[in-house]
Structures are given as structure tokens and as C-alpha cells.
Amino acid sequence: MMIGTLLRLGRRELHTIISRETIKPSSPTPSSLHTYNLSSLDQLIDQKYVSLILFYQNNGNSNLSAHDKAREIKKSLSQSLTRYYPFAGRLCTPTTTYVQCKDEGVVCVEAQNDRELKTFQHISEQDSNLDQLFPDSLDGTNIVGVQLNHFACGGMGVAVSMSHIIGDGCTLGSFVNYWASVTRYGSAGHEEVLPLNPHFICSPTTNSIRPEVKVINHGYANLIARNFVFPNTKLSELKNKVIALASSGPTPPIKNPTRVEVLTSLLYKTAMGAATKKSGCFKPSYLFMPMDIRNKFVEKLPQTTVGNLGSVMVVPTRHTTASSLHVIVAKIRDAKSQLEGIQSVQHAADNFKSLLTKLGNEESEDIAKRSYVCSSLCGFPYNKVDFGWGKPVGATLALKSEDKIGFVLKDTPDGDGIEAQVILEKEDMEIFENDNEMLSFCQINQL
Template identity: 25%
Template structure:
């Protein structure tokens, strides 16, 4: 497979951003966000139309989208924690590849292949002078498209990316006029003003270190999820019907990580599973679901012994319920909410150095498969090949009932990880990709 870049341009908003909207202040949650780009690739089959017309439609509709979501076309100023909404533009790359989209679906168990369709190296470090958004449209030999997106985590999360893609797709489907307005999608920075805080230090793998790392892609279909739910029931002690499939898979993979440490060290090590939680639906007074920016807290669940899958599921479920209840007690527009969010971050920063940290991020239920640019809906979406030392990233599968998990871990840990009885029982599609 050879991806050939044909052009690189900066796409600017169709209308200039008014001077009154020139400065966009980030929130303190934005300050905490990792200094990386959030990646995603959508694989869209051929619609039997003119590909050049499709590209032109994407460019024109992107200009309209940037008029509404104008901070994306600006540049971040670190010293004053603001985005200069100067309409400098987002990077737009057009490329082509010498295979069909059907062939890439046969390669989808290899996460590293997916990186070829992203405009930036996955989890590239964000620099203040860089574009906040980069897009790569790759044309397959059959006329299908791969739409790769990298959005700076400094100004948005997965929900923000969803809002952007949905709005872009809407403008692509319809010939709609657009006006520059200070609308309701930018409440976050006002609700949670910046405090001069430092971003999280995420544990990235170092490609120059002695230990190599791999990304393993595991698939859990709908049948496997139902069997996992039944196993987690613990004789009726917990109600698994209200438990998300993401929580089930996170518990199962966490158990495997705990088993790795036991196999290597001969005794269980304390570990902590860290999970971001979207706050757009988690307070008394709901924040708009299309609110722009980072809007999440953290749930930290710790374990210092060897536990079975059902026990870890109960532990996660109880902690998740307790934490979300704390958010539900307060409104989004008062001091108590700020305190609850800051406390959730302190739970992470106060984790002892001796504790093994596993990040588990779930993008399940985000409607990426429903994004419709007026062509065909995506056949498949992917995260690509990551570089975390220990992490879990979850996405819906194309059927909607299952989960695709991207698991990052040390190469020497893989044999122990794959020997976990529940991994062998429920997971399929084990494919390693070396860092």
C-alpha cells in the first residue's frame, strides 16, 4: 500500500471572524487536556459519483463549518491561554492510495496501516504555532474515501470532534447559508475559566527506549458482550443490564493487565484504572450536547489484589455510580461543580508512583457511524496506532453491538496478557503492531 500526497492547503472560514470574537479563552479543563491531537479515520465507500466533485463539496462545506466553529481555524497562544481566532486556517491534505477500500477492510486488524490515512502522526505533540485541526482526504482506487482528522486536544474532546464532523456533514449534504454568530456551543470557557494549570503528563512510549511497545486490536462482538454480561452477574448481586459494554470490556482488559504484573513480579501490584467521563449529560442542569471544548472529569478506580472479572466489574460499576452521583448533585454553573471536577483530577495526580496506571477511554455511543456527508455512510471507523505505554481505547464496531479495543502495552508483556482466560474466551482479532 502506497499513499501519495497530491496537495496541501490551508482552508479558511467562508466568512471572516468578527473582531469581537477574535479571542477565545480556554477553560481549566482545556488546560488539563494532554498536549496531543485527537485522531480518527472514517472509511467511506464509493458513491459512484465524480470524486473531484466530492472533494470540492468537502472543501466548500468545511469553509462553512469553520465559520461557525471559528476557533478551529485559529492559533493557540500559550502565554495567555487563548486561541487567536485569526482565520489562519486548518490544514487540508488530498492524497490517493493504490488499493481499494475493500482491501483496507481486510487489513483493518493492523492498526499501524490506519496511520497512513491521518494527516499527522498519531498522538503528535501539539505546538502552539501548529493548526488546531488537520484533515486528510485519501481517494481509493475504487473511488471510496478515507477521511482522517486530527484535532488538538487543547480545545476539544471526542464530543467536540463529533459536533464538528456532524456539522461538516450537514453542510456537505445541504446548500445552506451560514452566518458568523456567537452561539450557544461555546459555554465551557465561561463556565470553567482558566486557572493557569498544567496539562496531564500522559505516559507515552519512547520509541528509543529498550522496551518496545505494541498496539493490539481486539474485537468483542455482540454475542461476546452478552456472554461477558452474564459472567459479570455474580449470581444477581449486580444489575448488569445498566452496565455499558465499555465498562464490561474495560473491566476484562484491566483484569488482564493485573495478571501481567502478577506473572512478572510474582505478586499483585496496586493498579488504577483511569476513565474520562463526559459531563454534558452528567449534571442537574444539562450542558448542551454540542458544547465546544473539553468537558470531562475523571473516574479513578484502584485495586491492589488479584480479582476475578466479576469482582472488577462490580468495583468499576460501584465507583462509576458513586462518582456520577456526585456530579448529579450539582449544577454546571456554580462553584460546587468546579470543585467536583478539580477533585476528580486530583484523584489522578495523587496516584502513588508505585501504582500502575491504565487509561481507559471509551468512544462507544458517539455517532461516528451515522456521519453522512451526502455520499455513503462510513463502512468502518478507526483510531489508528497509538503510543501510550498502558492504555485502552474503545470504539463501537461497525454493527453497533460490539466493541473494538486498541490496547497498548510493552511487547514483553504481550504473552502474559494474551494468556488471560477471559481474553482467550471473548476476544478475537488479536493483531500486534510494533511501535
């Protein structure tokens, strides 16, 4: 049944909501699991939605029609929610510290868009056109929402919005891969599904409410995004350059730097240079790097562990002498080493709260002036999510939050490099995208 139509005049663009329904777990959740307590790390996260959309071409890999694909994917979602039972639950209020898991279900919207898939394939999270591809009926108490988008070319966009309080990007990646695996093999009991089963942390009951998360308002204006692709051959050259710089100076040598380390260093250095050139003087800058810490525990956690298992590395650059590539890489490595040896989730939460206190009190004024966030999705399984009609040709992960400048890194679909989405103020971007050193390592793929 047709529920509604959105017509965007001027662009002659038609976006039609075909159906809206609630998908419930295929098997009821046992009464012993009706309450899912948020961990001490989950309780430090603001209530936002992490939104992922995967784009699939109609390339003839499947004999199923668009209608049949939608039917199969809804059926497997119902089966998957039996394992990921908190995802079908609700928060009683936006500040409660537990999820009530009584099979309320997941909102599932199906939509038809008259534009081509390629129009959205490299879209920025800053583009308002992205919003129409995600479910619009989530009120903050929903844990997960899904929207299936059918494009004019026959391709499909599978969009998932997950409450950040239930998990991070790794949690979302594990869920969609499990869901895809169930779709491919038609049964949650298939042996190919079992290794992807979720791992839940048992968290104690608390009578408190989740604290309000302080958001720093940076006050950036005219933010724009550009995509830059860095082939692996060029990243190897960049690694060699970093190693050579470190070996020629008084700093300790750098061995085997990763692609993410050297590319983050290059982007951060270039962005600082652009801001300095615009203003005419260097100002202290800060690099923030969210980091998955599942493998930083003394007893490592499975990658399928559900929850917010992350921390933030902070690399301050207070002087121009510290803005060299090899110096930034060395600082990133030092910050990474400090995350090792986590004893427990509570230990990780205490460390994170200490960092938030420091940033909120001592350095918030400087941080608000010039800070960059670099989120790396390299190695995340988004490009491998196969529902039975092939791997996605593109993926966009968006976390709608306060305005921010920085970089989002992800593997190219062919695995032969890294695609970096760079978000800067307009004047800075005009300088950034013409930097000769940065351009020597990449090919530009503009939005």
C-alpha cells in the same frame, strides 16, 4: 499542483501529496467574536492533537468522482467553519488562554496513497503508518487540520486533527457530523443541519497563561496492539455472569450493567492477571476511565457543546480480592455516581485539579508502575458520519500522547457489538490473548 512525494523504500509504498491549501470560513467572523476564551477545563489540557480518520469505500453510492468529492467536501468545510469559527483561528502562543478568531483558516491537504483502504481500516494508533494519513504542517498554534486521502481501491480516508485544548472527542464528533451534514445537503441553512449547531460556553477573560500539564512517564517498553471484537450476544452473557456473581456474594446486587461496564471490567481483570502471571506477584493497579460529563451537570449541557467537558474516573485495585468482575463493575458505578450534580464548568475544573493533585503527589509512584486507561467511544457518532456517499466502514481515533497501556472501545460498524483495541507490553499481550475467559466472549480480529 503536486507539492511533494513520500516514497517508503522496502515496502514499495508511494504516498503523494497532491495539494495543500488553506480553507477559510465562507463568511467572515464578526469582530465581536474575534476572541474565544478557553474555559477553566480547557486550560488544564496539554497541547496535543486529537486525530480522527474515517474510511469510506468506493461502493457506487455516489456518482461523484474522487476529484468531485474532494471539491464538495472542501466547500462544505468552508461553510462549516462559519459556525465553528474558533476552529479557523490561531493560538497567539502555545500557552495563551484564548483563540484569536480572524479567519486564518484550516490547513487542508489532499494525498494519494497506493495502498488499499483495508490496509488501514483496523490500524493501531501505535502504527507509524497512520501518521502519513494526517496533515503534517500543524505547529501547535493551528486549531484544526484536515487531510483527504485517496486510496488505490478508490476509497477515501477523511482525517481531522483538532487541538485538544479546544475540545474533546465529543466535540470532534459533533464537528465532523455537522460538516458531513452540510456536505450532504449542500447548504448550511438546510433544516437537517440545524439540530447539530454548536453550543459555545461563554468563559471569562483571564490574563494568566495555561499551566504546564505534568505527564507521568510510565516507561513501558515493546507496546503492541491487538483488536478483539465482542458481539452483543456474548456481552449479554457477560452481563448475566456479572449479575450472578454479585448476587451470590456479600456485595450489593448489580442491576442492568452496561456493555461498557462489563467489558471494561473483563479487559482490566484479564490485563491484571497477565501482569501478575508475568511478574509472579500481584501489584496494586489502577483503571483510568475518561468520562464525558455534559449530562452530569445539574443543568445538562447539549452534546454539541464545544470544549473539554470531561473528567476521569479512577478505580484502584489494591488487593487480589478486588479483582473480580462484579467488584470492578461496582467500583466503576460508584466512581460514575460521584460525577453527578456538577454545578458549573469551574466546579468541574476544581474537581479535576484536585484529582490531578492527588495523583501527582500521593500515588504517582504506584500509578507509574501499573495503570490502564480505558477510553470508550461507544455511542459516539463516528460510525454515522455520512458525507453523501454512505457511512464509514471504519474509524480510528488517535490521541498522540505519552506511552500508555489500556483499551479503546468503539461500536462495531454494524452496531452488533464492541471492538476493543488492547495495548499492552509484548509479554503481557502473549498471556492476555490466550486467556480462556476473555476468549470465550469474543472473536479475535488481529492487526
